[in-house]
Amino acid sequence: MPILLLTALTAGAAWVITRSEVPLRTVQSELLVRIGYEYTPVPWIASGETQQINFRADEVIGTEIQFLTAERTIQGALAAAPHPEMKPSADGRYDAAEMLRARQKLAVKRLEGSNVILVEVTDRDAAWPIAFSQALLDTYLQDRMQLFSDPAYDNLLMEDEAAAAGTSLGLDKEALGIGRRIAETIDYLGATAAALAASPAQPELRTALAQDVRALQIFAEGLERMSALQNQLDQLARILAAESGPAATAGTANLVSEDLLDAAVEQLASDAARLNAIAAERNMLAKQLDTIRAARLRKSMRDEASHNMTVITPPHILAATNGIDRVQRTILAGLIALILSSLFFVYLDGIRRRKI
Incomplete structure (x- = not known):
């Protein structure tokens, strides 16, 4: 009876806690990468117009992921979509601790076997992940055009x-x-x-x-x-x-x-x-x-043909819940309580039997 009582109490507490807890929300967006002319040098003379330049897809996609996760990009996105719990410094920039918190909420990776980059932002706030994801994409697309445009050459x-x-x-x-x-x-x-x-x-x-x-x-x-x-x-x-x-x-x-x-x-x-x-x-x-x-x-x-980054899917909240759902967490908490309480009472019973 004590084991069953502790299991029921733990499962009930887990149910109440998970019901009152704000769930995590994951916002996802997808980008298609095509190797464009920005990865080739600009010819200075007519004779160099037809030079052949080869790049591996993983090199290009790795470069784009670095752009997406660069401090400059994240700082710009936070300035456009500030987090309610993150406070910038007096100069408007976020310090290293706040940048670390923002990076922990961001996941950027390449979908295996494709030229697609997946961007995920996870947070408990209802509106911030969507706003931050869109600001991140906007800042990234704007900055990469400036990085590749080479105004000094113009x-x-x-x-x-x-x-x-x-x-x-x-x-x-x-x-x-x-x-x-x-x-x-x-x-x-x-x-x-x-x-x-x-x-x-x-x-x-x-x-x-x-x-x-x-x-x-x-x-x-x-x-x-x-x-x-x-x-x-x-x-x-x-x-x-x-x-x-x-x-x-x-x-x-x-x-x-x-x-x-x-x-x-x-x-x-x-x-x-x-x-x-x-x-x-x-x-x-x-x-x-x-x-x-x-x-x-x-x-x-070349600039016109360098728009090789296309947002396939704009930021959207995933239909699936993040992590395990409420019922699963309640059952897991009950199982853990059952096992631990069983071990505890078995241990107590063993001590009592040795005394007898």
């Missing part, structure tokens, strides 16, 4: 593009000024050649100018992208090679200066060389800009 590309575009604009302005000066010089030489062709009073100057034009023709032939200048020099050569016209007035020859002609020829040669160099620099800058813009395009496409 800024470098933008700075390089701005510098190349600025240099190209400066070269365009310089080329425009040189082009105008070449046009003015050609007009001056053309007017001078026409005046010398019309006046036989200065044959030496006309011959010298013809030699200078021929030297300019040879010089321009060695320059790329100077076909327009070559045509203008050919026209000057034809004017100077024509037979002299009727004698002009005596003042006409005095308008032509040998020093001005020499200066004009030297200026034209210098401007032509610089314009040719500018054309080569602009061509190089155009290729550089194409490379930078292609890299930015690949970067944007």
Whole structure:
């Protein structure tokens, strides 16, 4: 009778305690992991665009689990969904003890044989596990995009593009000024050649100018992208090679200066060389800009294709109770009480028999 009485009392107490006890609630969510472009380095040049990078699934999933359980992620989730029993420090962060309590409520693991990560949050509070699970996923997805986005690389590309575009604009302005000066010089030489062709009073100057034009023709032939200048020099050569016209007035020859002609020829040669160099620099800058813009395009496409983490199942409370239920705990408590009380009374009975 004492054994049965103690068993009944223990089972009844267990029933009352489990009925008044707040049950544990487990919130579960599932994430699908696909190996995306964020695990491949960004190519700096077009030739490196098709490099082959291989990763094992367990390495990638292990990295993602580390992101999910990192202190930065948990701190952000607690800031968005604070626990009613956890108090942050004055700076808003949680100390090591509170972080340990939060980690004990969190379980993150890979489902064996799959690319699925299971996230479970267990607590007695009715609302906190759902709120914390959602905050944890939101913080994790936001942080991982920042970790993989590499803003320094984005800024470098933008700075390089701005510098190349600025240099190209400066070269365009310089080329425009040189082009105008070449046009003015050609007009001056053309007017001078026409005046010398019309006046036989200065044959030496006309011959010298013809030699200078021929030297300019040879010089321009060695320059790329100077076909327009070559045509203008050919026209000057034809004017100077024509037979002299009727004698002009005596003042006409005095308008032509040998020093001005020499200066004009030297200026034209210098401007032509610089314009040719500018054309080569602009061509190089155009290729550089194409490379930078292609890299930015690949970067944007890479970012768009890097959304490889998908929440399959949002946070939800499991239908099954956590641990053993009330009836099972009551029966277990009764069995334990039965065994212990039986052993106790058997021990007492043994002592009594030895005394007799």
